[in-house]
Amino acid sequence: MDTVIKIDKLQKKFGKFEALKDVSFEVKKGEVVGFIGPNGAGKSTTIRVLLGILKRSGGSVEVFGKDAWDDEIEIHKRLSYVPGDVALWGNMTGGEIIDLFIKLHGGAKRNKRDELIKKFELDPKKKAKNYSKGNRQKVGLIAALSVDSDLYILDEPTSGLDPLMEAVFQEEIEQLKNEGKSILLSSHILSEVERLADRVVIIREGVVVEQGTLDEMRHLTRSNVILQTTGDLSVFKNMTGVYDFQQKGKELSFSIDHEHINDLLKVAATMPMDKFEIVPPTLEALFITHYENDEA
Template identity: 55%
Template sequence: MAQPVVSLQHLQKRFGHFQALKDVTLTVNAGEVFGFIGPNGAGKSTTIRTLLGILKKSGGEATIFGKDVWQDAVWIHKRLAYVPGDVYLWPNLSGGEVIDFLLKLNGQRHSAATDALIQDFALDVTKKCRTYSKGNRQKVALIAAFSTAADLYIFDEPTSGLDPLMEAVFQKHVRALKTAGKSVLLSSHILSEVERMCDRIGIIRAGEVIETGSLADMRHLSRTQIKVTTSQDPSAIQQLAAVHGFTQTGSQISFAVDSEQLNTVLTALTPLGIQQLQSTPPTLEDLFLRYYHQQEAQS
């Protein structure tokens, strides 16, 4: 089996008496887009800064390309590109000058791909960075990152400040990286963004990764929305343990059902004479909110 591009095993990070990371275990494989999700303060950025060698871990193991992220940071950085969630630029340089400077720092050059990215992100590179909005500062960093020939791309809340059109441009270029066999670690609290792009997902809560897997693997943690019309009175369905949020208007009922119990509920509905049925599978947002609150209730 091929070695993971990123490997975190029981990673810990303490700041004095405060333990920001308690147990972070995850892997990112070659050619994979891995979504790292959790609310603000859960430990996403601390994990990424530890991966980048900005912070030194307090315990556990952290490697990229099989190398220790602290001891071999310089070697690792030659093969990765990174965009933080809040980009600060040199105020007296133009956007174009900063893009070229960032590329040069990583041994890269301005190319036709860079020009295409500038056009895609609709950035006026002649303006001074001090005049840029937060969204335009993000565009500068994203253009430089996507222009870089790296093996691993790390994005920490990269679309913060971008409008929906630019978010779609970002997603297009991430998919192009995946097609090219590159690895991507994407930290985000925009669940729809993660759902559209990621092969696997890791959920972090209070410094611990509480679940990892593909969205398909994790569907069982959420509920399917059902709307059904029957020829007979369907009110008895609300007595089933797997049924939640039951509402009824005449012969039409709406409810959520635990996905693993879907077959049981459909079996109970069949004798009632199903006339119309609409099923909406759980979204990543449904999954995340249910699972996150479930873990909070158990703690």
């Protein structure tokens, strides 16, 4: 699989302040990578270095095998970018701005512009100064998704959109993924990242602290279990790795450490079960648990 983005030990200083201390990760061809972290973690700074807007203080950043700073113009011919707060020319209409962005990039995919305007329910004749934040985001998304790029860098792209429009965005990203496009998605909507991303990179205080597929990261927290049985309920309560044990009649609910799930299954197999559910942790649970453990 070809490497589209390669970041190695990236550092960025603003005077004495180290915004990025050690950022290393890759995005492969045809892959969606979710880039998450709390506010001020360094997500947007990393993206600005990727785009050649900021010059790195250390490390290396390559896009399509080219240096992100030295070869910025060549790189930009093959990518689309949407920031978290799209700034527009107030006296131009949304349609005029979309057409300008498309023209600057080199042309749109046939009929894609009009299709996206309809899907995102944007009034392209209204002047940008009268747009809400959500509509400004729609203009940026429509322009970016209308062109045929190899890489899409999206920094909080659905900020200000309602849930219906978020669903439209997710459908478009899944289509791009099916077409073999590469996507770096920075989002505070963890369910969005969980649905779309092949891999997740977690950054905190300028350092990448965890990365991998969701399955690889499940070890960071516990699975939730719900079961109903006529067997001896105390057996489950006394098992190693069981937490938050609750009982309502014959129904039990508890959480269990990943490494003890096999032990749970062996015990459960010896009893009559009316109900048995194991729910793996969500990305939100992984994220929260990771930071709780880190602070501890």
